[in-house]
Amino acid sequence: MNDLTLPRTGETAAAPIATAPRRRRSLAYLQAAPLALVFLVFLVVPLLLTAVVSFWEYNEYAITPALTLQNYADLFDGCLSADLCTTVRTYLSTLKFVALTLAITLPLGFSIAYFLAFHIRSDTVRMGLFLLCTIPFWTSNVIRMISWIPLLGRNGLVNDTLRSLGLIKAPIEGLLYSDFAVVLAFVHLDTVFMIVPIFNSLARIDRSLIEAARDCGASGFQTLWNVVLPLAKPGIAIGSIFVVTLVMGDFVTVGVMGGQQIASVGKVIQVQMAYLQFPAAAANAVVLLAAVLLMILGLTRMIDLRREL
């Protein structure tokens, strides 16, 4: 009895071992398929369709398949003349917001991440403060924008305080619904995207490197500039990519904080969609995507994203 069954159990035990790698491999395909399918249907196909439709023709009533460059020609119409065309002006305006937002969020995000990573000694406190910075990220952006109205408005808290202090006589116009308000809101909403990746990079830095720099006689600033900053580069690049993408494609912040008066690339696309000018909107989207990808390409050269996780 035993003699008969033993080899058999040996066989059944051996069989799974032999087939395990192959079965696990095919299981991996099954496990990754739903996610891949979502990206295929809701990212790849839509982007391809956008590219295709950008070459179509349209009138007030319908869009028709064609192969025309008219939409792109319309987009850049008059761009070679001395006074720039609308498209270039819109991009310049959006790029200005990108530059200003980066110029503020980068040092701010780095300082906060540095403070959390190097100056806080208890892990629990660090985690608590880190959560404090990230929790607003989980609440509504629109509400966080509306929150500025009672502060920045004509009779808002800022104007009232300045007036009662006697610093100004008439309220400052243009605190709200202006470039200033837009940049303020971008900093308010997007600094967290800088803090998290930079913190992640800083947290990995081996503390003995900093001790070594100090032992070799480096000043605090020299350590920061020659040791910490180069090692924080991946985080800075990832954070910058987030900020660039968020600001370049934005239409909500510019709309709400700019009082619907300031142009942005995203807003142009939104308006064209509302007027059912799909091919024109698609052409705009293709140009926007190309612009964003070019900017990101520069940033990604610095890092290997996969290694950062």
Next chain:
Amino acid sequence: MDRPRGFAFYGLAGIFCLYVLFLYGPTLTILALSFQGPSGGLTFPMNGVSTHWFAKLWEGVGVVDIWAALRRSLMLGLVVMILTVALAFYAGLAFRKGFWGAGLVFALAVSSLIVPSIVVSLGIGLEFRLLDDAVKALADATGWGLLQDHGTFMGLYSSALGAHLTWTLPFGLLIMFAVFNRFSPAYEEAARDLGATGAQTLRHVVVPILAPALVGVALFGFTLSFDELARTSQAIGGRNTLPLELQGLTTTVTTPEIYALGTTTTAFSALVIGTALGLTVWLQKRRARRALAGLRP
């Protein structure tokens, strides 16, 4: 590192405090102003304290059915949450084993984050419109009664759901990567050595160990979806989600009612975040307790 705290510490601590004030100040302002008296306006001073504007909000905001929008956002958020946890978890397992095309799927997930939301939204909107046009053309060509009164495929649980997933899944996947990088395969090997099947290992070993992280992914999934605006904007049918209604209201509502609405949604988000964080802490405590109990003879 344990040297006395110098000038740098206090300087940075100052920046940090100012940043937190900047972060929370405006929200606290509208929290206060939402309890504005009935005759009060959009700015300070407070004309008394009342829940007048919450009562008005309860009756509805103009023509917009804000509560229906809230329900829609809630339901969609829950569906997105479940799908995000499930898809990201299984994809995380797959990436761990490795498969042909893993690099490509990872690149897709990253590009889903990087492509501006308005472009994704426009693409999904176009995709569904073209699909509708195709169905209508087919209906005209064949005369099949089944297709004649086709409206649109666009809707909360089709195009909007897809749009939300392109935003939540990359976050979910990145979290799963970070989690699995710190997860020792020894646990699974031990389970396998003790004769557990793959499914049993998953159910009794992997999921319990990763539970706090999965709660985190769920939190990301729900809140990102609940507050999503840019990707939904062009990819939704006739009935809007709450953030879309809110965006419309910013230009039309000029009473503290909008602050009451803001306070309500923020309180809701805070409740969800609080519950999730509490759950994580509880799960970790329970695990620690069980581990201790297991150590006792």
